[in-house]
Amino acid sequence: MSNKLDSKIPAGPLAEKWTQYRSTVPLVNPANKRNLEVIVVGTGLAGASAAATLAELGYKVKAFCFQDSPRRAHSIAAQGGINAAKNYQNDGDSVYRLFYDTIKGGDYRAREGNVYRLAEVSVNIIDQCVAQGVPFAREYGGTLSNRSFGGTQVQRTFYAAGQTGQQLLLGAYSALERQVGLGNVKMYSRHEMLDVVTIEGKARGIIARNLVSGKLERHFGHAVLLCTGGYGNVFYLSTNAMGSNVTAAWKAHKKGAFFGNPCFTQIHPTCIPVSGHYQSKLTLMSESLRNDGRIWVPKQKDDKRHPNDIPEEERDYYLERRYPAFGNLVPRDIASRAAKERCDAGYGVGPSKMAVYLDFAYNLKNKYGRAEASKHGIENPDDATLIRLGREVVKEKYGNLFDMYKQITNEDPYEVPMRIYPAVHYTMGGLWVDYELMTTVPGLYALGEANFSDHGANRLGASALMQGLADGYFVIPYTVGSYLSKEIHTKPIDVNHEAFVEAEKAVQSRLDQFLNVKGTKTVESYHRELGLIMWNKCGMARSEEGLKEAIQEIRALREDFYKNVRVPGNQYEFNPELDKAGRVADFLELGELMCLDALDRNESCGGHFREEYQTEDGEALRDDEAYRYVAAWEYKGGNDWGLHKESLEYENIKIAQRSYK
Amino acid sequence: MGSEAMKITLKVWRQPNSKAEGKFETYQLDHVSPDMSFLEMFDVLNEQLIAEGGEPVAFDHDCREGICGMCSMFINGRPHGPKQAVTTCQLHMRSFKDGDTIVVEPWRAQSFPVIKDLTVDRSAFDRIIAAGGFVSVNTGNAVDANSILIPKDTADDAFAAATCIGCGACVAACKNSSAMLFVSAKVSQLALLPQGQAERENRVIAMVDQMDKEGFGSCTNTGACSAECPKEIDLSNIARMNREYVRAKLVSK
Ligand SMILES: Cc1cc2nc3c(=O)[nH]c(=O)nc-3n(C[C@H](O)[C@H](O)[C@H](O)COP(=O)(O)OP(=O)(O)OC[C@H]3O[C@@H](n4cnc5c(N)ncnc54)[C@H](O)[C@@H]3O)c2cc1C
Ligand code: SF4
Ligand code: FES
Numbered sequence: 001m002s003n004k005l006d007s008k009i010p011a012g013p014l015a016e017k018w019t020q021y022r023s024t025v026p027l028v029n030p031a032n033k034r035n036l037e038v039i040v041v042g043t044g045l046a047g048a049s050a051a052a053t054l055a056e057l058g059y060k061v062k063a064f065c066f067q068d069s070p071r072r073a074h075s076i077a078a079q080g081g082i083n084a085a086k087n088y089q090n091d092g093d094s095v096y097r098l099f100y101d102t103i104k105g106g107d108y109r110a111r112e113g114n115v116y117r118l119a120e121v122s123v124n125i126i127d128q129c130v131a132q133g134v135p136f137a138r139e140y141g142g143t144l145s146n147r148s149f150g151g152t153q154v155q156r157t158f159y160a161a162g163q164t165g166q167q168l169l170l171g172a173y174s175a176l177e178r179q180v181g182l183g184n185v186k187m188y189s190r191h192e193m194l195d196v197v198t199i200e201g202k203a204r205g206i207i208a209r210n211l212v213s214g215k216l217e218r219h220f221g222h223a224v225l226l227c228t229g230g231y232g233n234v235f236y237l238s239t240n241a242m243g244s245n246v247t248a249a250w251k252a253h254k255k256g257a258f259f260g261n262p263c264f265t266q267i268h269p270t271c272i273p274v275s276g277h278y279q280s281k282l283t284l285m286s287e288s289l290r291n292d293g294r295i296w297v298p299k300q301k302d303d304k305r306h307p308n309d310i311p312e313e314e315r316d317y318y319l320e321r322r323y324p325a326f327g328n329l330v331p332r333d334i335a336s337r338a339a340k341e342r343c344d345a346g347y348g349v350g351p352s353k354m355a356v357y358l359d360f361a362y363n364l365k366n367k368y369g370r371a372e373a374s375k376h377g378i379e380n381p382d383d384a385t386l387i388r389l390g391r392e393v394v395k396e397k398y399g400n401l402f403d404m405y406k407q408i409t410n411e412d413p414y415e416v417p418m419r420i421y422p423a424v425h426y427t428m429g430g431l432w433v434d435y436e437l438m439t440t441v442p443g444l445y446a447l448g449e450a451n452f453s454d455h456g457a458n459r460l461g462a463s464a465l466m467q468g469l470a471d472g473y474f475v476i477p478y479t480v481g482s483y484l485s486k487e488i489h490t491k492p493i494d495v496n497h498e499a500f501v502e503a504e505k506a507v508q509s510r511l512d513q514f515l516n517v518k519g520t521k522t523v524e525s526y527h528r529e530l531g532l533i534m535w536n537k538c539g540m541a542r543s544e545e546g547l548k549e550a551i552q553e554i555r556a557l558r559e560d561f562y563k564n565v566r567v568p569g570n571q572y573e574f575n576p577e578l579d580k581a582g583r584v585a586d587f588l589e590l591g592e593l594m595c596l597d598a599l600d601r602n603e604s605c606g607g608h609f610r611e612e613y614q615t616e617d618g619e620a621l622r623d624d625e626a627y628r629y630v631a632a633w634e635y636k637g638g639n640d641w642g643l644h645k646e647s648l649e650y651e652n653i654k655i656a657q658r659s660y661k
Numbered sequence: 662m663g664s665e666a667m668k669i670t671l672k673v674w675r676q677p678n679s680k681a682e683g684k685f686e687t688y689q690l691d692h693v694s695p696d697m698s699f700l701e702m703f704d705v706l707n708e709q710l711i712a713e714g715g716e717p718v719a720f721d722h723d724c725r726e727g728i729c730g731m732c733s734m735f736i737n738g739r740p741h742g743p744k745q746a747v748t749t750c751q752l753h754m755r756s757f758k759d760g761d762t763i764v765v766e767p768w769r770a771q772s773f774p775v776i777k778d779l780t781v782d783r784s785a786f787d788r789i790i791a792a793g794g795f796v797s798v799n800t801g802n803a804v805d806a807n808s809i810l811i812p813k814d815t816a817d818d819a820f821a822a823a824t825c826i827g828c829g830a831c832v833a834a835c836k837n838s839s840a841m842l843f844v845s846a847k848v849s850q851l852a853l854l855p856q857g858q859a860e861r862e863n864r865v866i867a868m869v870d871q872m873d874k875e876g877f878g879s880c881t882n883t884g885a886c887s888a889e890c891p892k893e894i895d896l897s898n899i900a901r902m903n904r905e906y907v908r909a910k911l912v913s914k
Binding site: 049052053056067068069070071072074076077086088124126127128129130131132133135136137138139140141142143144160161163165166167170173174175177178180181187189212241242243275276278279280281283284403404407408410473474477520522524525566568569573574575576577 | 677678694696697698700701704705708710711712714715716717719721722723724725726727728729730731746747751753755776777780782783784786787790791792793794795796797798799800801802803804805806807809810811812813816819820823824826827850851854856857
């Protein structure tokens with residue numbers, strides 16, 4: 001193992017590590033905090049919560065986002081919910097169980113220490129959000145309501161209809177704006193970070209571009225926090241927002257931050273299928289729908305009948321068949337692969353035959369219809385009554401998702417089953433960080449989806465929101481102190497320092513490079529082509545042969561990009577095409593590293609499925625002897641990367657073949 | 662699905678920057694699929710423009726799922742176009758007919774200056790929230806979540822107000838460019854909840870003051886805002902804010 005990777009997991013029993021850490025971490029006194037500047041890039045759940053909290057503590061904060069307002073970060077789109085080990089349902093939940101479910105769900109590729117801390121602070125998150133006025137769903141008695149998500153057998157998911165991310169982000173955003181109003185945070189919207197500035201090995205600031213004026217800016221910080229989200233858009237089509245990108249993380253990587261498990265990608269099982277070549281993104285249908293929606297395909301191949309005309313006994317509820325214990329609520333990687341298996345075998349439905357049904361009819365009528373009927377004292381209700389009553393309940397639970405589905409497909413999911421197919425959704429990989437969320441560059445931190453830390457090879461539903469807010473509200477406010485307490489004598493560095501000048505020069509020459517190619521092909525066309533390579537060869541199923549091909553194809557595409565891309569306009573104007581060119585150029589490099597990582601990992605685990613490594617019944621076959629490690633890649637220039645391994649030790653959980661049967 | 666391609670004529674507002682004069686340009690698209698979203702049609706237009714050596718149309722967008730509030734096109738005289746309760750990104754071309762001419766403009770309001778083409782500056786909304794759209798509770802100060810019991814109906818009402826996406830369509834729809842619907846949605850959410858009580862009076866006064874400072878017009882109760890709001894934020898929120906404001910003024914005296 002590399003000596004460069006110290007995960008800094010505190011010693012002592014699992015349940016006491018975080019408490020122990022918090023009570024011994026060095027503190028920064030209030031007077032000193034006022035002289036310490038922290039740069040927070042990104043204002044999603046991780047960034048907004050971190051910026052607000054650090055400002056509350058007294059640090060001077062500068063926050064950046066590329067959208068026109070911090071409220072619009074991609075977190076806003078999260079639908080289903082957020083996990084917390086509150087055990088309000090008294091159904092056997094506990095911090096330990098959430099910890100255990102997360103490690104198991106991640107197919108034993110996450111750190112015990114980090115995950116336990118995440119489960120521990122999850123309960124504080126819900127308290128904090130409620131105090132801010134986040135309107136979670138409630139029961140008639142006034143208490144908070146919960147539902148189930150995949151990979152668990154308890155109800156621990158808190159939600160606000162299908163708009164949980166929106167409500168949580170607006171909570172964090174309001175806390176952030178409060179600090180902006182108080183003058184403790186200076187907010188830079190429509191700004192894109194284009195490089196990290198390091199001085200004597202430490203992160204000391206960033207180069208950002210004002211996306212309205214096009215000018216480059218230098219910003220100093222005693223510490224820099226990257227909260228810049230995931231890189232699923234390397235696949236072109238994904239459920240991510242259009243602007244989500246890897247640029248910030250990638251620049252950090254090239255300045256010395258190791259990239260952890262880049263190939264660990266989550267393909268979400270329930271998304272609206274692709275409808276045409278003009279498609280710009282894919283839309284998620286929240287996992288929460290699997291609480292009440294049953295997934296099936298016809299038992300007969302190429303069945304052309306309308307789904308409602310296919311009788312019960314001719315339907316294959318393949319998840320319920322294959323995984324009786326978890327049924328439709330198996331983790332995402334498993335549900336996605338099972339859908340692909342059925343479609344590849346010729347049982348797919350819809351015009352493209354690359355879709356399966358997600359059907360609400362049964363529960364709408366039998367579960368909710370009957371419950372409502374008995375609540376209203378209706379005896380022997382007929383089908384029409386049951387459907388009418390059930391519909392109301394379903395509407396309340398998932399109404400906005402059903403509306404969105406109808407708007408996109410022109411089909412009414414109250415009447416016909418949804419057609420769904422897996423799509424790229426989330427990246428478990430990201431910048432390697434230690435227990436303090438610090439990357440391998442001192443003073444440079446990564447929070448939220450941008451880091452690799454807590455989800456191993458597969459993330460459980462409703463756990464990304466939890467992690468983002470845990471990192472921002474409850475972890476970084478302590479851990480950053482451990483570094484900044486040693487920085488109290490560092491005076492703000494003048495941005496005319498040569499490190500800033502050099503970094504800006506490099507950014508400038510890159511912008512010039514894009515604008516000067518003056519070729520014939522659009523940035524979009526390169527992105528689309530890259531996405532296709534990634535989806536076909538580094539997507540739901542990967543093989544040695546395919547990955548090797550992919551690497552060659554990506555290199556060729558990258559070369560072509562710098563010869564033939566056309567970026568219109570100039571730098572000193574609002575120029576979204578130029579912004580996009582930089583992002584796609586970085587994806588063109590990241591794609592190669594993802595394939596390299598996937599090639600190196602000769603096992604299947606979680607979302608990483610290598611065709612060569614599967615059990616007889618097609619489940620992921622791990623190799624714990626050889627691959628029970630985090631792959632942390634060091635950039636060495638050009639097409640060269642070095643691999644560092646952080647071995648994963650399981651002292652509290654018995655590592656086992658994952659089973660949801 | 663599988664429906665015929667449509668021919669669409671677009672008249673699009675082009676304006677290089679906030680200081681330049683703008684004008685309409687006309688574009689012809691011959692293969693618009695009814696299943697395309699309105700923004701995907703603009704993607705196609707932009708690819709076409711770039712290929713021809715022209716300048717693509719700048720427009721704001723991000724989530725394309727109707728939730729981030731970034732997309733903002735004024736389509737045939739209506740913010741977010743002809744459909745009820747739908748954002749521009751969720752508007753699909755099947756809502757138009759083959760041969761249609763569609764006029765597309767930016768939000769027009771003094772407080773939302775044009776940045777370029779269809780992109781405007783809505784940072785005034787952030788400043789209104791910064792003035793008071795929050796509960797002052799530092800991280801770590803919270804009590805157990807279930808110790809605050811909130812009747813379901815109250816929670817539901819607060820949630821309905823909280824679904825505002827901050828898009829600014831209400832301002833664009835209003836002949837006075839009033840921001841009352843946006844501001845009242847946040848005021849209502851927090852006024853309804855027990856957590857919002859401590860700052861109830863200060864909040865409404867601070868937010869309304871900031872709204873006025875930003876130059877938004879006054880409300881004359883025409884209701885265009887709510888009719889065009891993609892999240893169907895109810896007009897009753899404005900009435901509630903007016904009551905809150907009067908009450909706050911009385912209390913603060
Ligand atoms: C459709 C959808 C639904 C989801 N539903 C759920 C759910 O129900 N439950 C759950 O737990 N998780 C869910 N997820 C996952 C979850 O939403 C994300 O993982 C999480 O919100 C990421 O938050 P973040 O703060 O890390 O980053 P983001 O919210 O992605 O924020 C990134 C921020 O970084 C900024 N940024 C990026 N690059 C730069 C740059 N170079 N310069 C300046 N700023 C930059 C952006 O402006 C933005 O502010 C969902 C994801 C999707 C796509
Ligand atoms: S009230 Fe409606 S129209 Fe106005 S900003 Fe909010 S969501 Fe948009
Ligand atoms: S792009 Fe997000 S609401 Fe339209």
